[in-house]
Amino acid sequence: MGLSPPAGRAVDAVKLTRLQARIRACTRCVAAGYLDRAVPVLDGDIGDRVMIVGQAPGVVELTTRMPFSGRAGAELRRWLARAGIGEHDLPYRTSITKCFPGKAATGSGDRRPSPAEVALCAPWLETEIRLVRPEIIILVGTLAIERLWGPARLGDIVGRSKRSAALGGALLIPLPHPSGASRWLNDPANRARLDRGLTLLGTRWRGLQSDTGRR
Numbered sequence: 001m002g003l004s005p006p007a008g009r010a011v012d013a014v015k016l017t018r019l020q021a022r023i024r025a026c027t028r029c030v031a032a033g034y035l036d037r038a039v040p041v042l043d044g045d046i047g048d049r050v051m052i053v054g055q056a057p058g059v060v061e062l063t064t065r066m067p068f069s070g071r072a073g074a075e076l077r078r079w080l081a082r083a084g085i086g087e088h089d090l091p092y093r094t095s096i097t098k099c100f101p102g103k104a105a106t107g108s109g110d111r112r113p114s115p116a117e118v119a120l121c122a123p124w125l126e127t128e129i130r131l132v133r134p135e136i137i138i139l140v141g142t143l144a145i146e147r148l149w150g151p152a153r154l155g156d157i158v159g160r161s162k163r164s165a166a167l168g169g170a171l172l173i174p175l176p177h178p179s180g181a182s183r184w185l186n187d188p189a190n191r192a193r194l195d196r197g198l199t200l201l202g203t204r205w206r207g208l209q210s211d212t213g214r215r
Contacts, residue, residue: 009046009047012046012131013045013046015131016045016046016128016131016132019124019127019128019131020042023040023042023098023124024040024042025040026038026040026098026124028120028121029097029099029117029120029121032116032120034114034116034117034120035099035101035102035117037062037099038099039057039061039062039065039099039100040098040099041057041061041065041066041067041095041098041099041100042067042093042094042095042098042128043066043067043092043093043094044091044092044093044094044132045092046131046132048091048092048132048134049091049134049135049136049208050085050091050092050134050135050136050137050138050205050208051091051092051093051094051128051129051132051134051136051137051138051170052067052068052076052091052092052093052094052137052138052140053094053095053096053125053137053138053139053140053144053148054067054068054093054094054095054096054140054141054144054177055095055096055097055110055112055113055140055141055142055143055144055177056095056096056097056098056099056100056101056110056113056143057095057098057099057100058070058072058073058100058110059100059103059110060073061100062100067093067094067095068093071179071180072177072178072179072180073178075178075179075180076140076175076178077090079175079178079194079198080201082198082202083198083199083201083202083205084202084205084206085201085202085205091134091136091138092128092132092134094125094128095125095144096113096118096121096125096143096144096147097113097117097118097120097121098121098124101113101117109179109182110179112143113143118143118147129167129168129170130168133168133170134168134170135170135171135208136170136171136173136201136204136205136208137164137167137170137171137172137173138173138174138175138201139172139173139174139175140175140176140177140178141175141176141177141179142154142177144174145157145174148164148167148172149162149164149172149174152174154174154176154184154190154193155189155190155193157174158174158175158176158190158193158194158196158197159192159193159194159195159196159197159200160174160197160200161173161174161200161204171204173197173200173201173204174197175194175197175198176190176194
């Protein structure tokens with residue numbers, strides 16, 4: 001987590017605090033009839049050099065009001081720990097849509113937010129990225145990957161990275177969704193891809209830490 005605003009970024013820190021307050025008060029999807037209840041969830045500071053972008057909060061986050069605090073979040077934190085990112089280092093955490101979308105009609109996993117819901121939330125995420133200016137963005141799950149990386153198969157991109165000029169030059173690192181409902185990681189080849197992705201993340205994370213130490 002970021003501690004104090006970097007030099008010259010105090011104004012952005014104030015803007016981010018105000019933005020987060022507006023996001024947490026947002027009821028756009030309720031007004032549009034997509035949700036019965038609005039509980040926007042996000043957490044982070046202006047000094048965070050890494051940002052995690054997921055699909056949407058889960059049902060546990062309705063109570064905790066903290067991102068990635070359910071079972072999938074616990075698995076994600078285990079992945080981050082493998083990359084050397086501990087609990088005290090947790091990055092900025094947000095998502096494509098900010099509210100729990102409800103359970104999927106099949107009863108397995110959470111409902112994928114509709115394109116209309118994604119469009120309503122898009123300005124929030126765009127402004128978060130513009131103000132925070134993360135150097136690394138971890139994309140968790142296919143919806144985040146599609147929105148910020150572009151259309152791609154998990155098997156083709158997990159374990160890789162690329163820079164995005166559209167996102168301020170941030171390095172994008174895609175990961176699968178850590179939900180137990182996903183069977184993607186049942187394949188040993190996919191688990192190897194995840195290992196490569198976490199190794200890559202760890203290398204980049206250590207580079208950021210070394211850079212911070214030289215400042």
